[in-house]
Amino acid sequence: MNEITILQNGRIIDPVNKVDGRGDLWLRDGVIVAPESVVPEGARRFDLLGKWVVPGLIDMHVHLREPGEEYKETITSGALAAAAGGFTAVACMPNTKPVNDTAAVTRFILEQAAHVSARVYPVGAISKGSSGTGLAEYGELKAAGVVALSDDGQPVVDSQLMRRAMEYAASHGLLVISHSEEISLSRNGVMNEGQVSTRLGLRGIPVAAESIMVYRELALAELTGHHVHIAHVSTAAATGLIRQAKKRGVLVTAETTPHYFTLTEEAVEGYNTNAKMNPPLRTEEDRQAIRSGLQDGTFDAIATDHAPHSVLEKQVEFDRAANGIIGLETSLPLTLALVREGVITEARLVELMSSAPARILGVAGGSLAIGDVADITVIDPDREFLFTEDLIASLSKNSPFLGWQLQGKAVLTLLGGRITYNDLQG
Amino acid sequence: MNKEYRFQHKHILEMGQFSAEDMLYVLSIARSFKEISARPIKKVPTLRGKTIINFFFEPSTRTRLSFEIAAKRMSADTFNISASTSSSQKGETLIDTARNLEAMNPDIIILRHPSSGSPLLLSQHVNAAIINAGDGTHEHPSQGLLDLMTVMEHKGRIEGLTIAIIGDIAHSRVAHSDIIGFTRLGAQVRVTGPATFIPPCIESLGAKVCSSVTEAVTGADVVMALRIQQERQHDPLIPSLREYARFYGVNRKLLALAKKDVLIMHPGPINRGVEMNPDVADGTGSVILDQVANGVAVRMALLYLVMGGEKGGDAN
Numbered sequence: 254m255n256e257i258t259i260l261q262n263g264r265i266i267d268p269v270n271k272v273d274g275r276g277d278l279w280l281r282d283g284v285i286v287a288p289e290s291v292v293p294e295g296a297r298r299f300d301l302l303g304k305w306v307v308p309g310l311i312d313m314h315v316h317l318r319e320p321g322e323e324y325k326e327t328i329t330s331g332a333l334a335a336a337a338g339g340f341t342a343v344a345c346m347p348n349t350k351p352v353n354d355t356a357a358v359t360r361f362i363l364e365q366a367a368h369v370s371a372r373v374y375p376v377g378a379i380s381k382g383s384s385g386t387g388l389a390e391y392g393e394l395k396a397a398g399v400v401a402l403s404d405d406g407q408p409v410v411d412s413q414l415m416r417r418a419m420e421y422a423a424s425h426g427l428l429v430i431s432h433s434e435e436i437s438l439s440r441n442g443v444m445n446e447g448q449v450s451t452r453l454g455l456r457g458i459p460v461a462a463e464s465i466m467v468y469r470e471l472a473l474a475e476l477t478g479h480h481v482h483i484a485h486v487s488t489a490a491a492t493g494l495i496r497q498a499k500k501r502g503v504l505v506t507a508e509t510t511p512h513y514f515t516l517t518e519e520a521v522e523g524y525n526t527n528a529k530m531n532p533p534l535r536t537e538e539d540r541q542a543i544r545s546g547l548q549d550g551t552f553d554a555i556a557t558d559h560a561p562h563s564v565l566e567k568q569v570e571f572d573r574a575a576n577g578i579i580g581l582e583t584s585l586p587l588t589l590a591l592v593r594e595g596v597i598t599e600a601r602l603v604e605l606m607s608s609a610p611a612r613i614l615g616v617a618g619g620s621l622a623i624g625d626v627a628d629i630t631v632i633d634p635d636r637e638f639l640f641t642e643d644l645i646a647s648l649s650k651n652s653p654f655l656g657w658q659l660q661g662k663a664v665l666t667l668l669g670g671r672i673t674y675n676d677l678q679g
Numbered sequence: 680m681n682k683e684y685r686f687q688h689k690h691i692l693e694m695g696q697f698s699a700e701d702m703l704y705v706l707s708i709a710r711s712f713k714e715i716s717a718r719p720i721k722k723v724p725t726l727r728g729k730t731i732i733n734f735f736f737e738p739s740t741r742t743r744l745s746f747e748i749a750a751k752r753m754s755a756d757t758f759n760i761s762a763s764t765s766s767s768q769k770g771e772t773l774i775d776t777a778r779n780l781e782a783m784n785p786d787i788i789i790l791r792h793p794s795s796g797s798p799l800l801l802s803q804h805v806n807a808a809i810i811n812a813g814d815g816t817h818e819h820p821s822q823g824l825l826d827l828m829t830v831m832e833h834k835g836r837i838e839g840l841t842i843a844i845i846g847d848i849a850h851s852r853v854a855h856s857d858i859i860g861f862t863r864l865g866a867q868v869r870v871t872g873p874a875t876f877i878p879p880c881i882e883s884l885g886a887k888v889c890s891s892v893t894e895a896v897t898g899a900d901v902v903m904a905l906r907i908q909q910e911r912q913h914d915p916l917i918p919s920l921r922e923y924a925r926f927y928g929v930n931r932k933l934l935a936l937a938k939k940d941v942l943i944m945h946p947g948p949i950n951r952g953v954e955m956n957p958d959v960a961d962g963t964g965s966v967i968l969d970q971v972a973n974g975v976a977v978r979m980a981l982l983y984l985v986m987g988g989e990k991g992g993d994a995n
Contacts, residue, residue, distance in 0.1 A: 440913055448880035452695075454795035454817025454852060457879065524796030569772055570794030572815065 257281050257293055258670055263301030263631060267308060267621040268600040269608050278306055280627040283669035287623050299677070301631055304664065307603045308619050309341025309628030311610035312581060314405070314430075314484055314508060314556035317343070317373070319365060320358070321350025326561040326648050328362065331581070332369035334559070334647035336673035338581040339663025341628035342372035342618055343559075344610075347383065348406040354378035354389040356397035363398050370666075370673035372628070374400040374616055379418045379429065383407050388418060391425045400614045403430035405484060408466055410436060416473050423479040428613065430482045433466035433491070434532065443572050445518040445533040453524065455571060458533050464490035471498040474505055482613060483507040485558045487532035489542030496551040506613050507546075508554040511580060511587035512653065514543045520653055526567045526574035527653045530560065544596050547605065553613060555605045557584045561649030579647050582640075583654045589634055589661035631665035636679065638662060686984050690802045690809040693818040694859040702864060706828050708988070709973070709980035715752055716975055725983060726753035732780055735791040735812070736762040741947060741971065742812050742822075746789050749978035755786075773797060774804045781805040787985060790814070808985035816850050822946055823856030825977040827864065829970045830901055833942055838865030843895040843937075845871050845927060846905025846954055847916070848886075849878035853946040854905060858886045871895035872927060875916040892927055897936045903944040904929045904954040920953050930956045934964075942966050 258280040265276045279288045292298070312335065318326040326334075328345075335343050345362065347353035353362065359375045366373035377399035381387045383406070391402065402422050409415040409431070422429045439462040444450050446457020467483055471494060474481040486492060486509045495507045512530065517537050520528035528534055546552045560577025567574050588606060591597050597605070607630075611619030617626045637660045642650045666674035686704055688696060697705075715723055731750045733743050743759065750757040760780075771779075773792070780788065787808045790798050795815030802809040813819040831837060842861050848854045848870045858868050862885030870881060871889040881888060889895035896902055907923055917923045934941060943955075943965040951957045960967060980988075 437913070446879055448883045451849075451878040451880050452884065454815050454855060456816075524799055568774060570792070570797045570800060572794045 256670070257296040258667070259292065259296055259298045260306050260629070260631065261298055261300050263304050263306035265306045265621060266599050266603050268604050269620040270622050272621065273600060278621065278629070280629070280667070280670045283627050283671075285621055285623055285625045285627055299665065303633070303635070305599065305632040305634060307630050307632060308607040308621050309630050309666070309668070310339045310585065310606045311342045311614075311616070311618055312340050312557050312559065312584065313344045313554055313610040313614055315343045315345055315559035315581065316348065316561065316577070317345040318561055319349065320361060324648070325563050328365040328373060329369050330646065330648045331559070331561070332366070332371040332373065334579070334581040334645070335371040336666045336668070337646040337663070338583070339585045339630040339632065339666055340371055340581060341630065341666060341668050341673070342374060342616065343581075344374040344376050344400060344614055346376050346403060346405040347378040352378050352383045353399070354381055354383065356390070356393040359394055359397035359399050370668060372616070372668070374614060376401045376403050376405070376430065378402065379404040379409055380414060385410050385414065388414070388421055391422055391427055395425045395427055399427070400616055401428040401430050401482070403432060403484065405430065405432045408432050408434040408436055412469060412473070415470070416477060419473055419477045419479040419481060423477070428480055428482055430484050431466070431470045432484050433463055433470055435462045435465040438462040438465070442533075443529060444521050445535050447518060447536060449518045449521055453521065455521070458531070460488045460490050460535070460539075463488050463532055464494060467491040467494050471495070471503055471505060474503050478504070480504040480506070485510050485513070485532060485556070486543070486546070486552070487513045487535050487539065489539045492542045492546040492551055496546065496549070499551065506553040507551065508556040509543050509546065509552050510556060510558050511584050512578060514540060514547065514591065515587050516540070516653060524571040525653065526569070526571055527578060527651050527655070529571065529574050529576055530558070530578050531576040544591065547591065548596050552605070553609045555584065555588055556610070557581055561647055562651045563649055567651050577651070579645070579649055579652050581647065582645060583652060583659065585632065585663055586659035586661050587654070589632070593660070627667055627670040629667040630663050632661065633664045634661045636660070636662050636664065686988070689985060690798070691820055691981050691985060692798045692802065692809065692811050694820045694823045694856045695818070697863070699863050702824065702827060702860060705824055705977065705980050705984065706831060708984060709824070709828055709976040712979040712983070713973070713976040715979070716972070721752050722754055723752065724754045726750065726755035726986060729755040729786040729986060730784065731755045731757045731787045731789065731982065732785045733757060733759045733789050734780070735760065737791050737793055737813070739791055739813070741974070742791065745971070745974040746812060746978050749975050750982055752975070753979055753982055755982065773801065777801050777805050781807060787982060810981055810985065813852055815852065816855070817852055818856045819852040820856050821974070821978055821981060822853050823860040824981070825970055825974040826857050826944065827860050828973045828977055829944065829966050830942060832969065832973070833966060834900060837861060840866040840900040841869065841898060842866050842901045842903065843869045843871065843899040844903045844905065845892060845895060845929060847876040847907060848872060848881060848905070849876055850908065851905050855884065857903070858884045862886070869895045869899070873917060892933060893936055896933055899937045899941060901942045901944060902929060902934065902937055905946065906948065907950055907954050920950070924953045928952070928954055928956060929959050931958060931962070934959065940964065944970060947971070
């Protein structure tokens, strides 16, 4: 097809290749190519002065709800939301109905994802049915296309099972992602345990429910010598444990989410079910610790834990409401706020949202070198917009950021050189 | 009372919504209504033609009866729906059920529900005035107000008093409403019980946590014991009622440490011999039945006020 796209005059930020400066990026047939001296006839050109050109963003933790709960999200709608948020790839958690614990489910997901507007990397279940008993067939799952394993949504209660999962996963070259929650402490809890839970009369989830399990995962990673990835860290305590473990050389990576570095338990006030998720929003002290962890490298990645739910699950009594919020379309603006506030640099944003997730999952992207896949996100760091329901591409609208005035967003998303989202005109 | 004062609350959701002035105003109206219940013809026409629905998702005898009597003494038409007769058993959501009730145009919905915050949710979806008759472990504002009224009646004031509340503070909506109410009116509230019963950060509501019952009761003007619930599955709070009674039960010996004229209170129903000995519940200083009587007066006042009572002046 020999189609050439030229992204001109943008600020190219590509930390993997130590690039940060104004320039042109040439794309041909889905890959990045060397610029030529003459612009060929028919080349598609974008003038991106004042905008950032970065490797396509990768969200390593989303829930796409298909198969089973297509009224909340489908693979197609989730990919549209991803593209609108500047993401070119997502890793989808296995807690669908049925659970992605077999090659057949993985193949179904990949079939549905074949022509959507983002790359979809399935995460397989750690245990059969994510039931916490017996290993899923990792070899088969890997052959079918899973990139990692997790029982996300459910902790792996049995420590021996978790140990065996880490060992057996390593033999198949798969990463284990831990949803770290000591369920005997968190059972029936619906928000962070503390001042707000007491005032609202809601059952609390203590910080220890996260830190105890994070400690176990670190101990098991040390015991087995295998890599573990800690999902959606919400507390200062767990951040500290991961920081120390990294210092002594434990093979651990970790992610946190925009809601943990942006909001606190105060957002639950008024029994706001769009501020209900697991782990829960914590205190200001935790929020600050998460920001420090992003700054000093304790966290490798920012993921969204995009968890679509309809009004059926959210417009109900708080303690009966489902856990989770959507995040794909607010992640970049909320992370850009960290850059403006001086918490992280532009290059670090790209690492956290693209290069590191690609490296951790072992997938394409995260880099803008010649020959790399042309998954590219163009960011307008100045564009302001009011985040409202009608902007949301996701089928579900359960966001605590509705009504927020946000600054900075993706204005052009390219997947293998193909435009999946274009908001250059505003 | 400030002459410019107007009661501004359409819904009664929590004590937290009231200023001290609001509370004193409700109590003044309740006092003026109390005498109606002592008349041979216990009825005034104030709420004639008003429709009041008692919407109870949890078992309740006294609170529901108290609201129903209050409504009937004001000549309102009352209807009772309990969880077993409501559509919630058929999978209908709270909001759907409420919208269906709304279509029949009730003036007030009185809600008792196991989920904290459900009265607020309801108030966001219907036009009727909502009165919280107890939501989860959050609040029970009419109980808070009747407790204030009872203490005020016997002590003439709230300010400067020391109130000791003993029991499962963490799971008691009564304790939460009482802590807020008494504290806002200038009393000092002490709470005590085994640490499994004390919620985190309860000090933020204004309560002082005492490490022993004797510390809590010493010099107290009011001692209130809370009903001990049976043990919860997966959450062992106390080993046995027997042990609780021995170490935390309110008895005469303990009360010797309190002020001579100490008031004994209990939101009911009492587990006699567990959180309170019978001789205490029935003995001098016990105002437990006054609480019940004042409950009717306070609920009459709340019904009257949410119907815009201040515009018509006192009913009698």
